Amino acid sequence: MEGRRKFRREGEERRRQDLIEATLECVAERGLQGATVRAIALRAGVTAGLIRHYFPSKEELLQAAYAAIMGRMTEQSKAALAKVAQEPRRRLAAFVEASLQPPVIDARVFSQWASFIGRASSDPALAVAHRAGYLGFRDEVEALVAEVLTATGRDAPKAELRRYAIAINAIIDGLWIEGCLAGDFFEPRELAEIGIGSVEDMLGLKLRQPTAPPLPPLDGEGAGAPTSPVFDVAVQKQKKKTP
Amino acid sequence: MEGRRKFRREGEERRRQDLIEATLECVAERGLQGATVRAIALRAGVTAGLIRHYFPSKEELLQAAYAAIMGRMTEQSKAALAKVAQEPRRRLAAFVEASLQPPVIDARVFSQWASFIGRASSDPALAVAHRAGYLGFRDEVEALVAEVLTATGRDAPKAELRRYAIAINAIIDGLWIEGCLAGDFFEPRELAEIGIGSVEDMLGLKLRQPTAPPLPPLDGEGAGAPTSPVFDVAVQKQKKKTP
DNA sequence: GGCCTTGTTATGCAAGTGTATAAATATTCT
DNA sequence: AGAATATTTATACACTTGCATAACAAGGCC
The missing domain is CATH 1.10.10.60 (Homeodomain-like)
Incomplete structure (x- = not known):
């Protein structure tokens, strides 16, 4: 009937x-x-x-879904770069900041990521999808760091650049996980602050206006800091390599 | 038959x-x-x-397994502390180092962790198991940092201590993931080096002997650095807080 | 040794799984 | 409008899943 x-x-x-x-x-x-x-x-x-x-099979649907989420995440972080196209330090700060705030920090996205990556170790097809997306993200970081170093007049040996990229990528990942898993433990912009501050410590230079207390409260649209391209050359404490 | x-x-x-x-x-x-x-x-x-x-059900077996893996991981990192019971800075360095080398860095363990945590978001029982283990780890870091700061004669406001713990925990997590997922991309001790170096940058002080090039090659047993408790007070660059 | 407890195996079952195939209908083309 | 096409539904099937229960045997006790 x-x-x-x-x-x-x-x-x-x-x-x-x-x-x-x-x-x-x-x-x-x-x-x-x-x-x-x-x-x-x-x-x-x-x-x-x-x-x-x-x-053709459910397996391929899962692969497509995994590729989709990986692409979406890096795309979102990159989107922050498009809005702030001027100064390298500011670009790096914006990238870190965007990676540590919604919508990149999102419990649902994390759940998806973890579920897939848990199986990526055993499933070769997912493994290659992962490695591609992962290296893409790290290369992005490395390029940004290179820009910053050259802009501040520092020489950048390849090995040192690599270390910076690894470390910065790591702290972004780690804070991202903390934020996704226990977002209620942190103030809204706390993770972004910690992330940028840590990167500043590692690189030994300031990425933001040195006198801005915790970055102005975001009142307008977008996830951007104020658009003024003015920068101090800042403290620029010399990185202590083995002398 | x-x-x-x-x-x-x-x-x-x-x-x-x-x-x-x-x-x-x-x-x-x-x-x-x-x-x-x-x-x-x-x-x-x-x-x-x-x-x-x-x-009683498969669910409870899974919970028991998850609890087991969490306990095992923190236990392994803590084990590094038992061997180096002297100087706070050295303890922190040993903790970071142990967390970024086998057997803590292990693709299988990572796969297990990711699989479980992927479901921890939806399964409340797993969620509490996770949060307990996670906070335990972070508290461990915080306690170590507190020791280091008091030992070096720095005041440690609670808020700042918290930030340190979050950041250090994040970089350990991030490097741990990188190591587990793409261990073949790194030299054996590279991640540990990067981790300790990053923590030094964040805290603004040296954790190891300042003249030791990359830490002596481990020839003896155990994951320990040499046992000499001698330390320089080191560079101790002043942390630049908003002046 | 013979019994009793209970750890362990073996079998069964209903629900759920991915996939294959046929039937039906929405849309396009002329 | 009517036929052609291929998207979509519906049904079936072999297999796996977690769980329940009954049969069994290993080891301790008297």
Whole structure:
């Protein structure tokens, strides 16, 4: 008696996107185990069989979802760079800051990341997807640091640059995890402050206006600090390498 | 015609331990999805039904396994402290160093950690287990930093201490992840070096002998640096707080 | 040794899993 | 409008999952 379910034909790209999104939501809420074809289909508003029509197997849907989340994260951090295109130090600060605030800091995104990466160790396909996204992020950091060092007139031996990139990437990752897992333990901008301060310590120079107390409260739109490109050359304490 | 399988009765504690260990191995190799009761039992050398005899449900076995791994990790990092009980700075350095070398840096352990924590966001029982272990680790860091600061004659306002603990914990976490995920990208002691160096930068003081180039190559047993308790007060560059 | 306790195995079951296939209908093309 | 196409639904199937229960045997006790 109940007739067949009504439906609409959506474009291929749209459906793929919807299915990927539904997958990520299921993963975030119930882990990889909860991302069954039926649960995904239900959330995407279709029936389970349709998944096989767009993805050869569930495995490939998961890979696509993982690639999507990795791309989204680096893209969000990079987006902060587009808005602040002037001074290298400011760019680096903006990058760190953007990485340590919503929407990059997000419990759901973290849950997805952890779920996937937990399996990336055993699944070769996910492993390569991970390594690509990861190195992309670190290269971004390294490029930013190189800009900063040359702009401040410091020579940058490749080995030292590498160490900076590794360390800065690490502290961003670590703070990101802390923020995602226990965001309620921190003041809204606390992690960003700590992150930028730590990077300043490591590089031995100031990234922001030296007299700005904790950065002005964000009242306008966007995640940007004030747009004035004025900088002091700042304290610029000499990095102590083995003398 | 094959008669019933022969078996031995093991003590309760032993069996629980074996089952937990088997669970962790399954998780490390095939993710949480691969940790089925049958796979666990097979690896533990028993049949599936026995699991229910020791754990009310599979859920509780997983919780026990998660608690086990968390405890093991902090225990390993703390073990480094027991060996170096003298000078606070050296203790902190040893703690950082131990956290960034095998066996704490281990791809399998990371896989387990990620798998569990991915679900900790959705599963309340795992969430509390996580938060406990996590705060325990951070408190450990905070206590170490406090020791160092008082030993070097610096006042330690609570807020600043907190920031240090957060930042240092973050860089340990971040480097730990990098090491576990891409250990082949780094020299054996590179991460430990970077970690200690970064902490030195953040605290604005030296933790090791200032003239030791990269720490002597470990030839003896244990993960310890030389046991001489001699320290220079070192550079001790003044931390630049907002003046 | 024979019994009793209980750790352990073996078997079964209902629910859920991914996938394959056929039927149906929305949309396009002429 | 009507036929063609391929998106979408619906159903089925083999398999796995966690869990329950009954049969069994290993080791301790008298």
